[in-house]
Amino acid sequence: MADKLRNRDEIETEFKWRVSDVFETDAVWESEFKRVKLEIPSLSDYSGTLSESSDCLLTFIKNMHAVEESLGKLYLYAHLKNDEDKAVSLYQEMYDRCRALFVEYRQTIAFFEPELLAINEKDLRCYLKENIELTLYQHYIENILRTKSHTLSASEEKLIALSGEVMSAPAEIFAIWESADIVFPDIKDENGNFVKMSEGLYGRYQQSPNRTLRKDSYLSLYKPFI
Structure with missing residues (x-):
């Protein structure tokens, strides 16, 4: 008879992820999730304003990246907790909520790249020269400019963002089934x-x-x- 695989609570602490470094508790994660969910809609307030000045463009990019960084932490915690045991429904739910929130975020900022690319490139170069802080994002902006011929309209980009959760569902379902239900022969x-x-x-x-x-x-x- 083969030795049984150990449950997570039987594994020594030094061999486990220290997810408390990301969020101390599930409750802290939940509080941050609610804060970010309330903050995401405010990003749409910048739609139609990016060409007004270098300051408007800078403010939006900074706020967008701040939200994305917060989303990354939320996703990391939920992903790691879910990977600890796919059979625990609480963390599967947290992970699913995170993925849905990321789709909402992508949908909200779908206007950004088309609107940025609509700015006259000469004006955009002037923005980068006159605003020292904006130059921190110069490489980021130039990478977007390189993809101009492959970027869709704002409404089309929004549609693609909405499809993200649906398109990834089969892979997620397979991962849950594979991790929680599959028994490999000894x-x-x-x-x-x-x-x-x-x-x-x-x-x-x-x-x-x-x-x-x-x-x-x-x-x-x-x-x-x-």
Whole structure:
């Protein structure tokens, strides 16, 4: 009989992610989630103003990046907690809410690139020269200018942003099923003892000098999908 795979609460602390460095508790995450959700709609207030002055453009970019940074932290925490155990519905819900909030954010700022590209490039270069703080984003802005021929209208960009959650759903459903429900066949180690197989252990087995173990671990990993 192979040794069972250990549950997360059986793993030594030094081998676990210290997600408290991102958010101390779920409650703190929830509070930040609510704050960011309330802040996102305010970004749409800048629509139609970006060409007014270098200060208007700078203010929007700074606020947009601040929201995106906050979203990144929310997503990181929810993603890591969800990856700890796909069977825990609380963290699956937090992760799904994060993804939905990111779609809302992308939808809200869909006007940005088309509006930036509508500014006369000569005027945009003047903005970069006259506003020292805006030059911090010069490379970022120039990268957007390079994609001008591939950028859609604001309404079309918004439509693409709305489709993000739907398009990623099949992959997310597969990941949950694969992590929570799949049981891989046991295999024998170098000493002939039955050992458990998992995606996490696969890399270790593949580094073994024992060819049979490498082969059996490969077959065990893919057998549930055949």
